[in-house]
Amino acid sequence: MGEEIVPDRAGAALELSGVGVRVSGRWLIGEIDWRAGYGEHWVILGPNGAGKTTMLSVAASVRHPTTGTAHVLGHRLGRVDLRELRGHIGLVAASQGLVDEALMEEEHATAHTVVLTGHTGTAAPLWDRYGPAEHERAHRLLAELGCKDLAERPFGVCSQGERARIRVARALMADPAIVFLDEPSAGLDLPAREDLIVAVEDLARARPELTTVTVTHHLEEVPATTTHALLMREGRVLTAGAVGEVLTGAWLSECFGRPLALDRVEGRWYVRALRV
Numbered sequence: 340m341g342e343e344i345v346p347d348r349a350g351a352a353l354e355l356s357g358v359g360v361r362v363s364g365r366w367l368i369g370e371i372d373w374r375a376g377y378g379e380h381w382v383i384l385g386p387n388g389a390g391k392t393t394m395l396s397v398a399a400s401v402r403h404p405t406t407g408t409a410h411v412l413g414h415r416l417g418r419v420d421l422r423e424l425r426g427h428i429g430l431v432a433a434s435q436g437l438v439d440e441a442l443m444e445e446e447h448a449t450a451h452t453v454v455l456t457g458h459t460g461t462a463a464p465l466w467d468r469y470g471p472a473e474h475e476r477a478h479r480l481l482a483e484l485g486c487k488d489l490a491e492r493p494f495g496v497c498s499q500g501e502r503a504r505i506r507v508a509r510a511l512m513a514d515p516a517i518v519f520l521d522e523p524s525a526g527l528d529l530p531a532r533e534d535l536i537v538a539v540e541d542l543a544r545a546r547p548e549l550t551t552v553t554v555t556h557h558l559e560e561v562p563a564t565t566t567h568a569l570l571m572r573e574g575r576v577l578t579a580g581a582v583g584e585v586l587t588g589a590w591l592s593e594c595f596g597r598p599l600a601l602d603r604v605e606g607r608w609y610v611r612a613l614r615v
């Protein structure tokens with residue numbers, strides 16, 4: 340391993356310039372320009388297959404772009420050790436199996452143990468790496484996410500909604516500068532979804548320096564604390580900027596290819612199709 344990497348707070352948290360990703364001869368995304376500042380809370384929206392997860396994988400330092408340059412926390416991908424950079428990045432993605440959930444279930448690991456694995460960024464616990472400070476921190480994070488009473492509960496018996504919040508607590512364990520949430524509400528029922536959104540909003544208010552990027556399919560899942568939005572379509576950025584300018588009926592209609600009307604009630608967004 341090289342020199343220890345620290346986030347460079349002088350510039351942007353994320354800066355993608357002309358980024359493209361090609362897999363098996365096919366461009367999944369291209370010409371992506373995106374700059375996100377520290378402390379901003381972004382939502383990424385777009386139809387199925389628009390390239391949201393692919394773009395996120397570059398921004399979260401999971402993969403290198405095929406073309407263009409990506410700076411993450413001030414460091415250029417390709418010039419830094421991605422694993423070290425990922426130590427400053429929290430990732431919450433139910434689909435990506437960041438925790439070996441099958442193993443956790445088998446070993447009856449508790450919610451507290453799952454959060455602890457966030458300290459080492461491992462799928463399974465590395466017990467000799469967790470001291471009293473880490474144990475205490477895992478308890479505090481569970482409390483912050485409204486899961487105080489779940490600490491000793493086996494993760495395997497926790498509901499999907501509880502797991503979603505435990506995953507966020509796990510992502511915060513390494514004290515990341517940026518957290519990516521890829522469809523964090525997928526599969527949750529209404530109360531569980533609302534609990535998660537409230538937890539994410541509280542987090543944003545309690546940690547002004549934290550940057551978050553959330554991918555979702557549903558406008559009603561966008562936290563009220565969101566400051567910026569980026570719309571994707573067919574592998575390209577359609578528009579990006581302050582939420583007030585981007586989350587409009589006109590832009591969403593163009594993004595999703597049908598006439599849509601958008602309402603905002605008490606900070607949250609609601610969308611519906613217009614009859615034509």
Ligand SMILES: Nc1ncnc2c1ncn2[C@@H]1O[C@H](COP(=O)(O)OP(=O)(O)OP(=O)(O)O)[C@@H](O)[C@H]1O
Pocket residue numbers: 362363367385386387388389390391392393394
């Ligand atoms: N490894 C891969 N090899 C080939 N094609 C891929 C690969 N990964 C993704 N794709 C394709 O790239 C396109 C963009 O995928 P991506 O998952 O980034 O979209 P998305 O906007 O996140 O979609 P969704 O909303 O459905 O999750 C899709 O057409 C997908 O089939």
